Amino acid sequence: MPTYQAALEAEEELVSSTTYSADLQDIHFVLFDQLEIDKKLAAIPKYSELDREIYEATLAEAKRVAEEVLGPINRPGDRIGCTLDEAGNVTTPPGYKDAWTVFADGGWVGVSAPAEHGGGGMPFAMGTAISDMMCGACAAFVMYPGLTAAAARLLLRFGPADWGVAFAERMLRGQWGGTMCLTESGAGSSVGDNRCKATPTDEPGVYLLEGEKIFISGGDQDLSENIIHLVLARVPDAGAGTKGLSLFMVPKYLVGPDGALGERNGAHVLGIEHKMGINGSATCTLGLGVNAPCKGWLIGEERQGIELMFTMMNEARIGVAVQGLGVATAAYSYSLAYAKERVQGTALRDFKNPDAQRVAIVQHADVRRMLMLQKVHAETMRALCARVALLSDLAEHAADEAERRRIEGRVDLLVPILKGICTDIGYEMATLAVQVYGGYGYTCEFPVEQLVRDAKIMSIYEGTNGIQALDLLGRKMRIGSGALFIEWMQETESELRRAAKAGFIPQSAAISKAIQSLAATAMHLANLARTRKVDAAMLQATPFLRMFGLVLLAVEAIDQAVIAKRRIDAGNDTSFYRGKLLNLEFYVSSVLPQAIALGKCVQSGDETCLSADLFE
Numbered sequence: 001m002p003t004y005q006a007a008l009e010a011e012e013e014l015v016s017s018t019t020y021s022a023d024l025q026d027i028h029f030v031l032f033d034q035l036e037i038d039k040k041l042a043a044i045p046k047y048s049e050l051d052r053e054i055y056e057a058t059l060a061e062a063k064r065v066a067e068e069v070l071g072p073i074n075r076p077g078d079r080i081g082c083t084l085d086e087a088g089n090v091t092t093p094p095g096y097k098d099a100w101t102v103f104a105d106g107g108w109v110g111v112s113a114p115a116e117h118g119g120g121g122m123p124f125a126m127g128t129a130i131s132d133m134m135c136g137a138c139a140a141f142v143m144y145p146g147l148t149a150a151a152a153r154l155l156l157r158f159g160p161a162d163w164g165v166a167f168a169e170r171m172l173r174g175q176w177g178g179t180m181c182l183t184e185s186g187a188g189s190s191v192g193d194n195r196c197k198a199t200p201t202d203e204p205g206v207y208l209l210e211g212e213k214i215f216i217s218g219g220d221q222d223l224s225e226n227i228i229h230l231v232l233a234r235v236p237d238a239g240a241g242t243k244g245l246s247l248f249m250v251p252k253y254l255v256g257p258d259g260a261l262g263e264r265n266g267a268h269v270l271g272i273e274h275k276m277g278i279n280g281s282a283t284c285t286l287g288l289g290v291n292a293p294c295k296g297w298l299i300g301e302e303r304q305g306i307e308l309m310f311t312m313m314n315e316a317r318i319g320v321a322v323q324g325l326g327v328a329t330a331a332y333s334y335s336l337a338y339a340k341e342r343v344q345g346t347a348l349r350d351f352k353n354p355d356a357q358r359v360a361i362v363q364h365a366d367v368r369r370m371l372m373l374q375k376v377h378a379e380t381m382r383a384l385c386a387r388v389a390l391l392s393d394l395a396e397h398a399a400d401e402a403e404r405r406r407i408e409g410r411v412d413l414l415v416p417i418l419k420g421i422c423t424d425i426g427y428e429m430a431t432l433a434v435q436v437y438g439g440y441g442y443t444c445e446f447p448v449e450q451l452v453r454d455a456k457i458m459s460i461y462e463g464t465n466g467i468q469a470l471d472l473l474g475r476k477m478r479i480g481s482g483a484l485f486i487e488w489m490q491e492t493e494s495e496l497r498r499a500a501k502a503g504f505i506p507q508s509a510a511i512s513k514a515i516q517s518l519a520a521t522a523m524h525l526a527n528l529a530r531t532r533k534v535d536a537a538m539l540q541a542t543p544f545l546r547m548f549g550l551v552l553l554a555v556e557a558i559d560q561a562v563i564a565k566r567r568i569d570a571g572n573d574t575s576f577y578r579g580k581l582l583n584l585e586f587y588v589s590s591v592l593p594q595a596i597a598l599g600k601c602v603q604s605g606d607e608t609c610l611s612a613d614l615f616e
Contacts, residue, residue: 020071021333022063022133030383037125044397062130069102070137077280078450088268090220090282100223104174110149118172125390128322135326139454140280143217151178177224181213181231198233209296210289219284220269227252232305247305248296266294277453317419320462324426325381327455331433332374374429376583380553381422413476413484416468421549423458430455469541502562510588511554517599524603540602547598557587
């Protein structure tokens with residue numbers, strides 16, 4: 001009989017065997033074999049000096065940072081969390097300051113921001129691949145550089161000439177941090193209900209802000225020497241709603257004309273949230289003008305705040321989708337490593353034999369089913385995220401204005417689906433990882449229960465997934481009387497015909513059938529809206545987004561299978577490429593039918609939820 005100590009040591013070995021590991025092989029496949037970013041971006045002057053060798057070296061270093069720097073601080077950061085002192089100063093978990101230094105020194109804070117302004121100069125598609133690994137290793141930490149880079153890019157684009165670029169460069173170098181301050185108590189997703197006030201001073205462009213912002217990620221930290229808050233507030237007589245909001249730059253420490261830091265500004269943390277997950281990320285309640293006058297500098301024009309913020313919205317929502325992807329890939333990585341190590345039970349054919357050899361749980365059929373679900377979702381979501389990011393790169397640098405508008409339209413259509421499907425499925429794959437681990441998965445000694453807690457917020461912030469669904473159905477599907485959707489559908493059907501010619505006839509037919517069901521479902525909802533049954537249409541917005549997302553992932557699965565078959569036919573018959581063929585078979589048989597079922601549910605006409613007798 002094994003001793004207790006032996007059992008304990010075996011458990012510790014299992015814990016150590018499930019450290020985070022990034023899947024660089026699949027990232028290479030997506031970026032270079034499937035999307036060919038090195039070839040498609042080579043014609044853009046900004047990226048003309050970047051080649052596959054540079055990209056691969058960057059990805060290899062990102063993998064090292066993710067595994068060796070971020071992975072080790074993930075669990076302690078979750079357990080210890082952030083602390084707040086009486087003066088309103090936040091202390092981040094042990095190891096975070098060292099990790100920030102690595103990020104700053106390595107150029108990872110703004111890896112896809114312009115090199116001339118302190119960024120890494122990489123394409124957005126590369127940035128998503130790097131973020132995939134970093135988020136998988138430690139989602140909480142990545143909140144700090146992610147928000148800093150987003151705020152810096154907004155300042156680069158819209159900040160006043162006398163300080164906007166200089167501030168952004170300090171942020172992209174990791175010298176300063178950054179936040180986005182939108183949410184207020186009682187407003188939440190209804191940003192137009194914000195009450196924070198901005199009163200003009202005698203100094204041009206300078207206002208005094210009064211109010212309170214909640215759920216501010218990175219609202220304070222001990223990682224950088226200053227923090228730049230971007231704050232939505234309402235100037236006098238601005239009127240109600242989102243159109244009355246203006247955007248202000250509010251530094252933690254005031255900055256002198258020479259760039260030197262001065263006295264503390266009146267933006268103080270009043271409290272930090274004790275959350276379900278991402279505990280290493282300081283989620284703060286920020287008081288403006290509570291303890292001292294709070295100066296803010298106007299960005300753009302008065303009442304232009306929402307317009308400026310929305311210019312960054314697609315990028316932000318793609319970023320959150322990649323967070324969901326990172327969780328999904330981590331969940332699969334942990335689950336696979338554990339399943340190969342965890343010995344329990346016998347092969348089913350030997351279950352009556354008490355002397356039969358015990359096997360690793362990866363041999364059990366139901367565990368293999370769960371692993372396959374994780375694998376196919378992680379790999380198709382990775383492809384979809386990278387594809388949308390590449391489209392963003394191509395749109396930004398398109399020489400032809402008509403082509404730019406066409407690509408931007410495709411991105412606009414896909415972004416709400418991407419954000420919704422990747423964050424929902426990321427969470428689902430994390431819960432599946434707990435199931436793979438069994439009872440151990442439910443304990444804090446193993447990594448996957450943290451993934452579940454960290455992932456849940458991703459379907460909520462940057463616009464809840466319900467809001468993404470309303471945006472998709474209420475706005476994006478209506479543009480040009482459905483022109484964006486029709487163009488996507490026609491292009492995708494052409495791709496499916498090419499896949500059929502490559503030998504994937506039944507799979508192409510199955511995905512085409514799902515697309516036709518999607519089109520019929522969209523028409524059904526459009527008819528509801530035309531007959532003024534808007535509530536009945538919007539009731540089905542979330543199922544419709546899910547349906548669309550499942551179809552998009554199917555398209556990625558067949559695209560990858562076509563490329564893998566080409567590699568196999570050329571003599572590269574490896575388990576990796578065969579896995580792509582199996583991904584497609586599994587997805588078409590076991591996942592895609594869910595899209596058809598959702599279409600039937602939406603078209604059933606059920607309006608039970610709208611009954612006046614409910615919820616009284």
